[in-house]
Amino acid sequence: MVAQSRPSLKGSHSAANSMKIRLKVWRQKGPDAEGTLVDYTLNDVSPDMSFLEMLDVLNESLIRSGKDPVHFDSDCREGICGSCGMMINGKAHGPLAGTTTCQLHMRTFQSGDEIVVEPWRAQAFPVVRDLVIDRSAFDRIIVAGGFISVNTGAAPDANAVLVPKQNADMAMDAAACIACGACVAQCKNASAALFVGAKVSHLALLPQGNPERSRRAIRMVQQMDAEGFGSCSNEGECEAVCPKGISISNIARMNREFTKASFGGTH
Amino acid sequence: MAGQGNPVPSGRMTPYTPKPFPTVDGAVQHRAFIWSSIGTKIILAITGIGLALFLPVHLAGNLLLFAGAESFNRYAHKLISIPVLVPIVEIGLLALFIIHSVKALMNFLANRKARPTRYAARQWAGGRSHKTWASTTMIISGLSLGAFVPIHLIQMKYGPYFETKVDGETVRDVYKVVVETFANPLNVAFYLFCMAVVGMHLYHGFASAFSSLGVSHPRYSPVILWVGRLFGAVIGLGFFVLPIYAAMVG
Numbered sequence: 208m209v210a211q212s213r214p215s216l217k218g219s220h221s222a223a224n225s226m227k228i229r230l231k232v233w234r235q236k237g238p239d240a241e242g243t244l245v246d247y248t249l250n251d252v253s254p255d256m257s258f259l260e261m262l263d264v265l266n267e268s269l270i271r272s273g274k275d276p277v278h279f280d281s282d283c284r285e286g287i288c289g290s291c292g293m294m295i296n297g298k299a300h301g302p303l304a305g306t307t308t309c310q311l312h313m314r315t316f317q318s319g320d321e322i323v324v325e326p327w328r329a330q331a332f333p334v335v336r337d338l339v340i341d342r343s344a345f346d347r348i349i350v351a352g353g354f355i356s357v358n359t360g361a362a363p364d365a366n367a368v369l370v371p372k373q374n375a376d377m378a379m380d381a382a383a384c385i386a387c388g389a390c391v392a393q394c395k396n397a398s399a400a401l402f403v404g405a406k407v408s409h410l411a412l413l414p415q416g417n418p419e420r421s422r423r424a425i426r427m428v429q430q431m432d433a434e435g436f437g438s439c440s441n442e443g444e445c446e447a448v449c450p451k452g453i454s455i456s457n458i459a460r461m462n463r464e465f466t467k468a469s470f471g472g473t474h
Numbered sequence: 475m476a477g478q479g480n481p482v483p484s485g486r487m488t489p490y491t492p493k494p495f496p497t498v499d500g501a502v503q504h505r506a507f508i509w510s511s512i513g514t515k516i517i518l519a520i521t522g523i524g525l526a527l528f529l530p531v532h533l534a535g536n537l538l539l540f541a542g543a544e545s546f547n548r549y550a551h552k553l554i555s556i557p558v559l560v561p562i563v564e565i566g567l568l569a570l571f572i573i574h575s576v577k578a579l580m581n582f583l584a585n586r587k588a589r590p591t592r593y594a595a596r597q598w599a600g601g602r603s604h605k606t607w608a609s610t611t612m613i614i615s616g617l618s619l620g621a622f623v624p625i626h627l628i629q630m631k632y633g634p635y636f637e638t639k640v641d642g643e644t645v646r647d648v649y650k651v652v653v654e655t656f657a658n659p660l661n662v663a664f665y666l667f668c669m670a671v672v673g674m675h676l677y678h679g680f681a682s683a684f685s686s687l688g689v690s691h692p693r694y695s696p697v698i699l700w701v702g703r704l705f706g707a708v709i710g711l712g713f714f715v716l717p718i719y720a721a722m723v724g
Contacts, residue, residue, distance in 0.1 A: 231594070238490055244594055297595035304601050323595035330588050335490045343492040393599055395610065396585035398511075428512055437588030438511035438581055441685035442609050447599035459690030462512050466688065469507040 226318035254314035278337040289385030294325040299389035299448040329397035344434040351430035352423035381409035383451040390445035396437025401445035404457035421468035519683035521574035543649040551645040609678035656720035673710020
């Protein structure tokens with residue numbers, strides 16, 4: 208047998224292709240504290256790092272030098288949990304379409320680039336610290352109507368509830384929303400229409416969502432307004448930055464659902 | 475220990491308490507449809523389409539300027555001689571105009587409040603977004619039109635009164651009002667600017683109104699978007715030629 212040469216464990220990261228990144232990161236000690244953009248320079252960034260791993264490297268060096276690390280949210284780091292939102296050079300989740308911040312890699316940037324990192328900005332998303340924002344406004348919208356009532360006990364036979372394939376597909380597309388808040392962050396009005404539209408649509412398209420259909424539309428929209436989100440200008444910025452590519456047709460459906468429910472629905 | 479003036483001791487996080495969850499019943503104070511964000515946009519859409527539909531009618535009539543003084547004055551005279559319809563349409567347009575303006579202003583202020591802190595760096599999303607300069611400046615174009623319409627009415631409808639004879643009948647010489655107004659290059663410049671603004675407002679507004687009304691279709695929505703943009707361009711360009719022509723005639 209011929210001995211196979213093992214691939215280098217060093218991977219592609221070497222001094223030759225390490226990147227220099229200049230960061231401007233929003234630092235804010237607490238919800239009521241004044242914040243400011245702080246400059247950091249990283250000289251040895253691997254193009255294979257994710258954006259969050261690059262921030263991890265920054266934090267390691269900050270901790271080593273006894274400084275306060277940059278606070279940011281992250282959880283799954285595989286693009287499905289919706290935790291890791293940040294504004295990267297003025298674009299929610301950075302320059303790539305259909306990508307969460309954790310799935311954005313440093314190879315997207317050039318060595319020497321300056322990257323401005325800011326938290327989502329919305330009255331309804333107060334900054335907790337640095338890049339961490341409080342998205343519980345979304346939770347309260349879900350509590351207001353993003354649920355269905357089911358009898359506990361034996362599950363109904365799968366074939367007993369008929370769902371047209373087209374509706375199942377559209378409901379699934381809407382249900383792909385991970386509630387990251389990029390739609391709110393990118394919208395010039397800080398509108399939550401895409402998020403609420405996705406949640407209203409997801410359940411309105413399925414028979415299981417029908418009992419609370421009108422009530423849901425009314426309550427979720429009222430809660431959305433009460434939280435202080437703006438209105439929809441139909442620009443479609445939200446759809447363009449949505450990591451799950453949720454379509455703004457869901458906003459149109461929400462508008463139809465809300466109007467129908469407002470005039471004659473039971474709620 | 476930090477002093478009293480500093481609520482944030484260095485290195486320690488300020489305790490953060492999120493808003494409590496509402497109970498499901500009585501979760502939110504009831505707000506009527508018309509005051510909701512979606513109701514507001516639907517009212518803006520309906521009043522906006524109403525106002526937009528007036529423009530092709532107005533433009534078609536005004537294009538009679540090219541047919542000469544007599545045709546234009548005959549048309550104007552016949553139009554204002556229609557009983558009942560004209561005052562009803564005028565009051566209707568005024569109501570649409572006021573509702574659209576007030577709602578748009580309130581909506582704009584509410585949207586400003588929704589983002590109290592602005593971004594240091596800002597980029598358009600690109601890709602599937604329809605964001606344009608027209609869509610970002612709707613409040614500016616709207617405010618400009620809000621100023622233009624009264625000025626326009628004062629200059630034309632309530633402007634100087636000249637008389638002329640058409641088919642043996644004494645009628646108002648509106649043609650002369652138009653020509654005299656545009657003899658002033660300042661008026662020409664002002665109108666050209668405002669007509670570009672009206673085109674921009676429609677460029678985004680027309681299709682946006684349909685989206686607000688919940689019209690969405692994978693095949694027809696892009697068609698509506700481009701019909702709206704074309705509508706804005708045609709109306710803007712159509713009105714654009716009138717002051718230039720009137721200035722050349724005068």
